[in-house]
Amino acid sequence: MKNIEDLIELIMGDTKLKELSDKIYKDEPILKRASQLVQDVIPKQDTPPKLMEMRRMVYLPEAQWKSREWLFYKQGNFMAGYEDSCTDFVPFEKYSPTYSDMTLPQQRTYFGWRTMVRKGEYPDISLSYIFIYCYEMINLIGVQKRIDAYSNMKMILEHYGELQPKLKTYIEKWLFDMVIYYDLDISLLECSENIIFDKALMTLKSPAEHSEEELFSAMNTLSSYNAERSTFYKTCPEDFAAVAAGSYLELNAYYAAHRQNSLFYKFFGNISTTTHSMFAMSVFCHHRVTKHTVYEIDKVRRYVFSNGLWYCEEYSGKPHSKKKLGDLLRAVDSMMRTKLGFKKSLQCPDITKQMQKVISEQIDKLTERKKREEAAKVEIDLSKLGSIRRAAAITRDKLIVEEEYDDEPTSQPEPTVTAEEEHDDAVQNSTPLNDGEYAFMQAILYGGDCRQAAQKTGSMPSLMADSINEKLYDAFADTVLTFDGDTPVVIEDYEEELKGMILP
Known part of the structure; x- marks a missing residue:
């Protein structure tokens, strides 16, 4: 049957049925040669020849035993400069898609959309098409420089990331891997989650070298409890940071003296080495051998290529490390509310007696320090300077002429107190869950x-x-x-x- 009309006529009882019944069937091989299969791909009159040539690559002898990643890379390079004028987009949904997973209309849709993207236009399109474009950038298909592929991926993230959270998650990981695999400038990673995490780790590893604000910020970054969302923190952020940072410093010194290990080690352990899957969950052709073997991100993270595999050396953290640090911050929040008489209480998590003691001492130190500062404070009411000057002038005049003058009464402005609107208590959902x-x-x-x-x-x-x-x-x-x-x-x-x- 050559087309759908033949099938309909057969079902409806057309005279061709008799012709088929008279046909003599002979034994035929189940497997066909590639050349026979290619003949089955009948192009439409307006199908671009280059596109048909790409489709025939599926039947190449090499494609029968090599990986789908290899075929994707070969087809992608063949079509790297191709442009299509198709604007009649058809949907496409496929997990880990490749060119071969698309029908002919879908392939024309993809290349038509890609042509628009290359011209700076980003129309709405099915997510699977966008993934194929990302795979092209990961494999450096259609770009002259490695940094061009990185920049193109960033543009895709900018235009489609917020509407496609799943895409955003993958692209952020692949951009990180691109910097390492293609040895790009490390400055590209400044805003990545891994770098923010590492900077916080380095701060907690050497706490004495950082200010209270820096230490508290690092604690909050690595904690499962976001203290900055707490109502109590918002009323006195500097005091909260002082107690939290002071508690960490004291506990760190205590563990170093009595446990032979720092608080940092208790929370995060030592640097460990794990295998790292480059461009995980993508279609990436690994046949290319990287030219460099070590990429050092910072003092607590580096990547090493050895024997065909990538390894990551990092502080992966002990199980529940974020929760333990979160319990410490939550305990600071709870105990400060209680000792300072905050109107809304917060349940204290289960922490060690040593932690309770240290936090309590830090709160007392803060209270004593604020009392001393208050006692030593010298207040100068600038509003009284005018009346003092006037009184001095009157006294001066009385000494010169024997006339009496009544002092002008002075009035003091009533102080205005602006009450800040109370917010709800700390949001209980401090987990990564929505x-x-x-x-x-x-x-x-x-x-x-x-x-x-x-x-x-x-x-x-x-x-x-x-x-x-x-x-x-x-x-x-x-x-x-x-x-x-x-x-x-x-x-x-x-x-x-x-x-x-x-x-x-």
Whole structure:
């Protein structure tokens, strides 16, 4: 059957049915030669010849045994300079897509959209097309310089990242890998999450070399508890930072003296080496051999290429390190509220007696220091200077002439007190989860309806569980949710700790 009309006529009982019944069938081989398969790809009259040539590459002898990444790289380079005028876009949804996964109309859609992107236009398009373009940049397809590929990826992130959170997550990781793999300038990484994390680590590793503000900022960056969202912190940020930083310094010295290890080691351990998958979850052709073997990011992170594999040397952190640091900041918040008489209290987490003692001492030191500063403060009321001058002038005149003058009465302006609007207490959701995921976990932990919680976000329990496991992996180094049949349940070992993070 050559076309759909033949099939319809056959079903409707056309006379061709008899012709087919009279046909004598002979044995034919199940497997066909590549040349025979190519003949099955019948182009339309307006199909660009170059596009058809790319489609035929699927049937090359090499393509039968080499990887899909190799085929993508070969097809991509063949089509690197191709432009298409197609603007009638058709949808395309495919996980980890390649050129070969697309139909002919979809391929024309992709190359038409890519032509527009190269001209600085970024129209709406299916996410899978955007991923293919990112794979091209990762493989340096269609660019003259490595930095051009990096810049093109940044433009895609700028125009599509906010509308496509999944795309944004992947692109940010791939941009980081591009700097390392292609030996680009390290300054490109200044705003990346890894660099921000590393700077905070280096601050906590050498706390005595930094100010209270720098130390507190580093603690808050690495903590599971965001103290800057606390109502109490907003009323006295400098005092809060002083107590938090002072507590960390004292505890760090205590552990160094009594435990032979610093507080930093207790929280983050030593540098460890792990394998690093370059451009993970992308279509990347690894046949290219990198020219450099070591890329040092900073004092606490570097990447090494050896025996065909990349390794990352970093402080990966002990399990639950962020939560332990978060408990310290939350305890500072709670104890300062109690000792300073703040109107809204906050439940104190379970910390060691030594930590409680150190935090309490730091609060007392702050209180004493503020009392001394208040006592030593000399106030000069500038508003009285005018009346003092006038009184002195009158006295001077009385000494010169024997006339009496009444002093002009002086009035003092009434002080105005502006009351700041009280905000709600510290947001309880200080976890990496969004509000919907937080409510989903509350339902599981405290006997609620987790399916209803998932429906409110327009999602399914299985998808919510996957997202939660991924976001909490850094804190637990393990999945925290599993399934009993089709019901999500918390792994028993982590139940109490999760209840400490997720309140009812």
